[in-house]
Amino acid sequence: MIRLSIITYIMGLVLSFVMLTGVMAQTITPEPTMVEEPTSPPATGYGVK
Amino acid sequence: MKKIILVLFLFFGIGSGLVLARYALPEKKINEVDSEGTTSNSVEEVRVKDALLKKPAHMSIPKLGLSNIVVEHVGMDGNGQMEVPVVDDNVAWFQPGYMPGSRGNSVLAGHFDKPTGDPAVFYRLELMEVGDKIHLTDVDGVTQTYRVIDKVAYPYDNFPTSFVFGKSDRKMLNLITCDGTWDTVNQNYSNRLVVFSELVE
Structure with missing residues (x-):
């Protein structure tokens, strides 16, 4: 259960x-x-410089 | 119960990820005094400047005394030549090219003179020097500031179109106007003056 929780946490974090x-x-x-x-x-320009 | 705990951990992970991502993004800072004497070192302000403008609406160049000049949006004529602003006191953004704020060369063109012989909007563009500032504002009022990095006069017959209008790794805004001598046969000025500027970051 603890391992599954950690995996779920890491998945959410990375995603x-x-x-x-x-x-x-x-x-x-x-x-x-x-x-x-x-x-x-x-x-x-119009050539009036 | 297990499911509830797992969902809680998932939300906790998502929250942590969002916080980490927010602080992991590079924070670029500027800390300089511009030509108007104002100092800027706000991260948020830089992010606004980095963002792509919506279509440009107004341009200001304090060095030349130009303020809130209207930016028209133009394309090419039947010969592939960049069109010019309808009003001689406006400037024109080359809309089929790069958007100001994106990596590449965005271009604004302005008349050098008027049919009456009076000076037009970019008559004094040659006075621009490295370090001068150009401000571009979009239709929502978001403003970007560009810094002049170079100024070159090219012969009309040998104009480096791709260099001025094409790809670049930098976020460029290039200003173009006529320069040189008037060719009475071809009814055209001999040169084009280009002021190259880069988005301030």
């Missing part, structure tokens, strides 16, 4: 630890999914 660290890590450092790049930079 919740892994789940929370995973969720928090994703929240703190989210990775972008898919990005695009233009072929040329923007035309940000």
